[in-house]
Amino acid sequence: MVRIFSRAINVLWKTLKSIITDHRIMRKKLFSEPLGKDEIFKKLREYSIDDADPLSGRLFTVAFETGLDELKNIAYEAFRAFMDKNMLDFTEFPSAIRMEKDIIDIAISLMNGDEHVVGTYTFGGTESVFLAVKAARDKFILDKGFITLPEIVMPVTAHPCYDKAAEYMGLRVKRVKVDTETYRADIDSVNEAVTENTALIVGSAPNWPFGTIDPIKELAEIALEKNIWLHVDACVGGFILPFMKKLGENIPDFDFKIEGVSSISLDPHKYAYSPIGSSVVLFRKEFYKMFSQYANLKWPGYPIVNPAVLSSRSEGPLAAAWAVLHFLGEKGYIELANKIIAARNKICSGLKETGYRVMGDPTVIVAFTSEKVNLFKLSDEMVKKGWYFLAQRGISEMGIPPSIHLTITPVHESIVDSMLKDLEECTSELQKIPPSDIEGVVESLGLIMSLITPGEMDISTLSKLLKEAEEYLEIYGPKLLEAFGLDKGLPREMALINQVFNSLPPNITELLVNYIVIQLFKRGV
């Protein structure tokens, strides 16, 4: 067996030489004397001193902000009023059933569901997707009547939570190519990938990397013809696309109006602007939801009936989501959608004027690329000016170049001009700087590593790789952290790290990032 991991890391290591210093780690114990309130909040302020400010409008990823102070206050109050109540026992707290029913009903009406559609409130898109994957898997196995390895077929742009669900629940994922002009699922590739083992097809409305909407109608035709579950991932779009459509935007149908759609996920904690901890999964039929729930009456304790993955859950996020949906109403959501459209249009024009290529037909997410500007460096330069962009690696084998992702939210409408001005400045500065030697080295490094690493690994190769990685990282892991500058905490500049990760084969990078994250949380920053 070729020692894949150590050979790959050796090459990496030789490229990024560094010296070993001191790797002692500080461990904390519970304080013997309690801290007073002032001291607690002083410490918490210190801990967050270098956090980005989600309310500032300077984040173009992971923060869905309206800029409405009253909305925030109502959400905080509702959260606080219900945070001590546990959704686990909804017979003790019937408010959980009442609030969940309202939120699910609203989601069903937005997704054009009929009286047979039912749903579950979860704490996030990933949890909703887990429930849909579980239901599709169980229905598939029961329909078959024997155990086999069920498969998920999805465009490469689908969120990694499907791979995660597949890893947790024993399915195999086939990621297929997208059209490289439109960045939408390539229907022929989906058709080719589907086999008798396909338990689930996924389409996004829209996908996260490019904000484009997959052709759900065409995916549904395949699903119907072959009797396969189709899940529509509207985690991003479910609470915004219906309002954009009302405002005259060209949004194709993607919901239960289309026969063949089996389930849909949509997240209030994205474009419904509720605090994090809020998602919904809808099923076309009650019996589909049966496959997603969990009941257990085999133990000597209380009867367990969990509609979601988690068992104990605070009612805080549920109450906050209920409050935000009712505070905004349809009128509020339409006003906010209007702001997003205005910001997005200005951003797209500004990007084109600055020489960038906008990828596909964006909705609420805009992705752009460039052959002239190093986008990883651009992201670093914008962070220095206080703007948070998301660098994306692309997949060269599928003709998808590296790009920058921008999630557009209502708060951006008022700051677009200053962001575009800074973007123009950073772009012209970066164009003056020639590529550094290290960029070329990293590129060749990626090439060598791709050559010595198999793209697809069978279970025995993977098992050997993991054993090797454990031995190797034990000895050389700390050196690697130093080489990346991660031994001293989080680096300000990520371009080189992004570049290295972009060049390495994913199965090596995944091991490395897992190692790095374990170390960051163990050591602290």
Ligand SMILES: Cc1ncc(COP(=O)(O)O)c(C=O)c1O
């Ligand atoms: C399309 C899509 N699906 C699912 C998810 C997972 O959502 P969460 O982060 O709430 O688990 C995301 C997250 O960004 C997403 O963009």
